[in-house]
Structures are given as structure tokens and as C-alpha cells.
Amino acid sequence: EDKVVQSPLSLVVHEGDTVTLNCSYEVTNFRSLLWYKQEKKAPTFLFMLTSSGIEKKSGRLSSILDKKELFSILNITATQTGDSAVYLCAVVGYGGSQGNLIFGKGTKLSVKP
């Protein structure tokens, strides 16, 4: 059965800390892995990863994929209170359809001032 597992499920840090969020997966016919940030509304897209070893960066956020070990990490440096959110990892596989995104349960990040 296809699955995506994120860890930790929740994390509390202080402003300025660096955090690493983990996502491991087992998916039939892997296509890509996506990271989303979800506050109290729609998940907003952060990164799409398709190739191993190539780091994607956007400001203080970065992510990398390891297709051999079947995981990805999302790093946030110099965290700010505005980074507080649920971070969702999702994998596109071919499972039962061409379009199915399989989500993990998310990591709830709380950044304290």
C-alpha cells in the first residue's frame, strides 16, 4: 500500500533555530515529491522534487530528495514566528490513477518568539 510518513508530527522551536522536517515514502511508480505549507487555509506550494541530490532553495527554506533511500527533508533556517504552520509532504505516484497525490499527516511547526 502506498504511504507517506512524516516526522516529527509536531515540533516547537524558538525564533532563530534551524529545523529539519522528514518525509519518507513508499509509492508505486514514483513521479515527484511535493512540499506544502498549510496555515488555516489552503496548502500553499513550496517545492517539487523529482531528482535525487538536487537541492531546491527558496529563501530560508530548502529541500532535497533521496530516491534511493526514499525520503526527503525540508530545512528551515533562522526560523520566524511566521513559519508556524503544518508542513505537508505529498508524493505523486501512479497507483490507482494518473493524478493521485498521497499526503503524509504533516508536521506541525510552532515557532515561539
Add this chain to the structure above:
Amino acid sequence: GAGVSQSPRYKVAKRGQDVALRCDPISGHVSLFWYQQALGQGPEFLTYFQNEAQLDKSGLPSDRFFAERPEGSVSTLKIQRTQQEDSAVYLCASSLRANQGSGNTIYFGEGSWLTVV
């Protein structure tokens, strides 16, 4: 519009009532998805459309759930005889192409928050 639009944003339904949730995807997007997200959980797949064709409905939890996209743009998710366990956020998402892979980002709407009392 610029993004995926969903309505209503919030819906309170009495148990047994039928509800209809609407999704306007980004114009020109071929793929449309519905997800159900319970409190504290990640979104769970319900169904997928490629244009007007419903290619996968394996995630619909029961035959009380029905989705359509008759003209390949706007989609409606209908839930008949709502139950308390149907309370969740229903997220709609769309993407430009049919083939989900490199460079084909999936964009989410803000969700319809359904509470069944």
C-alpha cells in the same frame, strides 16, 4: 480567476441533509482533484478528473459521495444524507496538465469547511 475558488467556504449541515460543494479550478487546467482533510490529518484523496472524465473515484468513502465535472471546468462534490463523520475540510485542487510529474504543480483552493451537527 487567478486561483482555485471554492464555495461555500463554510457550511453547517444537519445530519441527513444533502450538501453540494463547488470548485472553480484555474482556467485551462485539465486535472481536478478533490481531497478530504479531517482535523489534524493530511488531505486524503477522494476523486480525480481529467477534463470531464472522472478517471479515479477510488477515494470516495461511500455511495453517498458523488462528484461531477460535466463541462470539464467547474466541479461539484455532492454528499447525500450527511453524517457527523463527514465533517471535514474538502479541498479542491487543479493542475495544468493531465500527466502528474515534473513541472506540473498542483494548486489548492482554500477549502470548504463542512460541519455536520
